[in-house]
Amino acid sequence: MADSRATAPRLRSLDALRGFDMLWIIGLSEFFIQLAEITKIGWLQTWAVQMDHVAWEGIRIHDLIFPLFMFASGISIPYALKPKLEAGVSRASLLRTVIRRVIILIVLGILYNGGLKLVGYSEQRFASVLGQIGIAYGVAATVFLFTRSWKGRTAWCLGILIAIAVLQLLVPVPGHGAGVLTPAGSINAWFDQRFLPGRPHEWAPYDPEGVLSVISACALTLGGLLVGDYVRSWEKPSLTAASRILIAGTAVFxxxxxxxxxxxxxxxxxxxxxxxxxxxxxxxxxFVVFYLLVDFRPQPNWSFFLQVVGMNSITIYLLERVVPFADISGFFLGGLASKSGHWGPLLITTGILLIEWLVLYFLWKKKTFLKV
Structure with a gap:
């Protein structure tokens, strides 16, 4: 008898989590920054500070947006690949699909960075957010396909973390020494200057999606894979699974x-x-919060608004790059915004978010999803 989990429904909490994450990228961060600036409310101003990256060391909420997407990408791997393995699809065939997705994401990342401008090789940025997502997904999916046990997959994750730490802390960088964690003195910069094709981001000595950064980020996607595989091993939402994942996450933190x-x-x-x-x-x-709030409560589907975004997250990421949503919002709301005083920019930002969601809702209704 076939395993019933081979036809398991989508993990709605994962779609909602992706949607929640993507909203901050496409306008919600700017919404809160503007709201804090207008109202001067203390807690909003504190929150607005969190809507920007730290200059270098430390961690803010905005620094978690990209990692959360990569973590979610890892969670999705067992749900995408395991049913096909259980249905008898060969690992070699699935690996070809994985490689295809990696290549497409790398190409989309180059296009996102202005690849169609046809600048010279030394002026084109080849490293990208989408490329890093694709490569990390490819590494994690390959580990999933060819490493059968959770212990082996955990070993891969720990191995990457340890290797990166050793490189960054113990290997001397010419002209700087070992353990120099500065933009120019880090071993990341040394690797990017020698092995990264094209130019780095903003012509810095390093690229945030450079050689070692991508390798390091694979550990985060592998961590998501471990969580996703464990959750999928339960036939229905489980408080036991949630509590164990929560404990593991706390230990990692x-x-x-x-x-x-x-x-x-x-x-x-x-x-x-x-x-x-x-x-x-x-x-x-x-993830545990969304798992408890979404998958444990099938009705009402309060997270539908987020799921619409999460099911087409890469679509809206790309569309925001090429579609002038601000101009569209200005066309419909510009007159009202001009008469709203200092609330005008916030009204335009709200319009941008609404228009973006309506586009994604239209795609959802048409069952059109960007699958790479």
């Missing part, structure tokens, strides 16, 4: 906190292992 206080700070721009641990712990907590 405190490992990162200890590393930070021992002198290995979280730095997202070079993806230190301490950052991965802190981000991984927080991402795990967020």
């Amino acid at each position: 405190f490992l990162g906190w200890i590393a930070w206080h021992l002198g290995y700070p979280p730095i997202k721009k070079i993806w230190t292992s301490s950052f991965n641990l802190l981000a991984g712990g927080i991402c795990t907590w967020l």
